[in-house]
Amino acid sequence: MKGNVIKYxxxxxxxxxxxxxxxxxxxxxxxxxLHAMEGLDPDFHSKVKEGDFILSGRNFGCGSSxxxxxxxxxxxxxxxxxxxxxARIFYRNAVDGAFLLxxxxxxxxxxxxxxxxxxxxxxxxxxxxxLTKNKTYKMKPFSEIIGKIxxxxxxxxxxxx
Amino acid sequence: MxxxxxxxxxxxxxxxxxxxxxxxxxxDRHLIHEVTSPQAFDGLRMNNRSVRRxxxxxxxxxxxxxxxxxxxxxxxxxxxxxxxxxEKNCKDxxxxxxxxxxxxxxxxxxxxxxxxxxxxxxxxxxxxxxxSTHGAFGALAFGIGTSEVEHVLASxxxxxxxxxxxxxxxxxxxxxxxxxTAKDIVLSxxxxxxxxxxxxxxxxxxxxxxxxxxxxxxMTICNMSIEAGARTGIIAPDEKTFEYLRGRKYTPKNYExxxxxxxxxxxxxxxxxxxxxxxxxIDNIAPQVSWGTNPGMxxxxxxxxxxxxxxxxxxxxxxxxxxxxxxxxxxKPGTPITEIKIDRVFIGSCTNARLEDLIEASKxxxxxxxxxxxxxxxxxxxxxxxxxxxxxxxxxxxTDANFEWREAGCSMCLGMNPDILxxxxxxxxxxxxxxxxxxxxxxxxxxxxxxxxAAAAIEGHFVDVREMDLN
Numbered sequence: 184m185k186g187n188v189i190k191y192x193x194x195x196x197x198x199x200x201x202x203x204x205x206x207x208x209x210x211x212x213x214x215x216x217l218h219a220m221e222g223l224d225p226d227f228h229s230k231v232k233e234g235d236f237i238l239s240g241r242n243f244g245c246g247s248s249x250x251x252x253x254x255x256x257x258x259x260x261x262x263x264x265x266x267x268x269x270a271r272i273f274y275r276n277a278v279d280g281a282f283l284l285x286x287x288x289x290x291x292x293x294x295x296x297x298x299x300x301x302x303x304x305x306x307x308x309x310x311x312x313x314l315t316k317n318k319t320y321k322m323k324p325f326s327e328i329i330g331k332i333x334x335x336x337x338x339x340x341x342x343x344x
Numbered sequence: 345m346x347x348x349x350x351x352x353x354x355x356x357x358x359x360x361x362x363x364x365x366x367x368x369x370x371x372d373r374h375l376i377h378e379v380t381s382p383q384a385f386d387g388l389r390m391n392n393r394s395v396r397r398x399x400x401x402x403x404x405x406x407x408x409x410x411x412x413x414x415x416x417x418x419x420x421x422x423x424x425x426x427x428x429x430x431e432k433n434c435k436d437x438x439x440x441x442x443x444x445x446x447x448x449x450x451x452x453x454x455x456x457x458x459x460x461x462x463x464x465x466x467x468x469x470x471x472x473x474x475x476s477t478h479g480a481f482g483a484l485a486f487g488i489g490t491s492e493v494e495h496v497l498a499s500x501x502x503x504x505x506x507x508x509x510x511x512x513x514x515x516x517x518x519x520x521x522x523x524x525t526a527k528d529i530v531l532s533x534x535x536x537x538x539x540x541x542x543x544x545x546x547x548x549x550x551x552x553x554x555x556x557x558x559x560x561x562x563m564t565i566c567n568m569s570i571e572a573g574a575r576t577g578i579i580a581p582d583e584k585t586f587e588y589l590r591g592r593k594y595t596p597k598n599y600e601x602x603x604x605x606x607x608x609x610x611x612x613x614x615x616x617x618x619x620x621x622x623x624x625x626i627d628n629i630a631p632q633v634s635w636g637t638n639p640g641m642x643x644x645x646x647x648x649x650x651x652x653x654x655x656x657x658x659x660x661x662x663x664x665x666x667x668x669x670x671x672x673x674x675x676k677p678g679t680p681i682t683e684i685k686i687d688r689v690f691i692g693s694c695t696n697a698r699l700e701d702l703i704e705a706s707k708x709x710x711x712x713x714x715x716x717x718x719x720x721x722x723x724x725x726x727x728x729x730x731x732x733x734x735x736x737x738x739x740x741x742x743t744d745a746n747f748e749w750r751e752a753g754c755s756m757c758l759g760m761n762p763d764i765l766x767x768x769x770x771x772x773x774x775x776x777x778x779x780x781x782x783x784x785x786x787x788x789x790x791x792x793x794x795x796x797x798a799a800a801a802i803e804g805h806f807v808d809v810r811e812m813d814l815n
Contacts, residue, residue, distance in 0.1 A: 193668070194661045195539050195638050199779040204760035207379050208408060208422035222781040240661045242540035242573055246777060248380060248473040250490040268543055271575050272473060276489035328365040328503060338491050338503070339387070
């Protein structure tokens, strides 16, 4: 899975900046996507491309249980969020609906990968290749069931297999 | 080796157990509300599924209900649609709903305990992160997302990764328990362990500092576990817990025999092991005020806004976060907290809108007047809290002082109903999150206790409430 990185060099990116509360009434995912990251980065919508990744620090997605958060990112084109750690509900929301991959990384990947770098994520070898900088980093493997849910394309597809 | 309280409840609810992977856990109570449930019901319909246990599912509307006159129609059309959708879903699937006109309507985490639906030793989930509140009763309570809501509706079970037990011991006694509240204890904890300090854990709060708290105060503590990054928080039930739940509307008929069982079983064994430990001494803690854009950015009311380099202790991300927070909050390092002037006051939310919170705040307000520069609203956590408060004359104390006295709901905690801050407005709020834009785009939130919020409303700025007469 290849894509370019949008980097937010901070911890605690919360659900209220990923999708502010006033949009939780929006039922249409395409419209939700227009407001993704609006609370933090009003330019996000104009710069994000299909297949991009977000890179950030600790405790990504902290706060509310709103599934709208991974949905808004996913419908903006984001395929994975790479972070030093995740808040549990965001992590599960991302996986359960197969909206995007929450990938836990180590300090080397976090500090080494820059905004705009092209990276290639392989969830079978648990490696992230930085094609721009020609470097490779390890990612934390998914647990067995989480891996199966991801491969099936979400919680309900996994359950009916 | 002995087990922790959380491990005992976990083990009693395992349907399918997996090592190092999520286990399937049985859910005893499922609380739903209008915002995170509509897609879940859509999913059920699409797949011709029914609700497995409508009798264990309870619904109310709280997040986007207006808190002004209930006899008026809801002006915001998208909110009205969400509310009517919940009504229809509950009717179609046979789920009990406390709707906008019900005397039992309120914030889901306020009404659960109040109605005796929240029980010790049970597993509780809700599509809302502050479900951790119910842990105050010795329940294992998790906030979940909408796909998980659908899964629980369909199966009454949930795949959950087993969290690690984290012991937080609260030692000592507060010298002035009216001025230094449960909110100040939990904000102190988050300030010290950080917003990701609890990641992957269930926090069990223990020690005399917790035992001394009332049930409503314990709910404030457990409510904010999620702000420390924990999956949830829990407190072992005791006689206060059993007394609180006795005789409530939905308290089970065999309650006393349940109490006997809970008394003997719902506690952490003396030889149980916690993965992590932290101790907070509360003898000398001060009232807390948050200054930044996450609940860990908090200090004593007697302190000044910190310099980012001091706050970050060498961590670059923390430093950048603090700089950005101060810019957003329009605050300068070195400014004494007591010199911060406020525009708005919000006393409400699932953290601090219970009867005791309103009683404590009213003591500050009684016989005084709101600062002419401040707009203040009091939003009871449920219609039942509102009624009880009115029976005590609290509404009169607040309205005499020019505070607004409103109907129950989540209100200005989360900026998705008509109660919001305008850009640049600064608010002393008893809610749980001071994230950017949380209370409305550009709004600036300071998290405080109900007593501090009330005092700030009167004075127009934060004050050391220990210096006020609160008895």
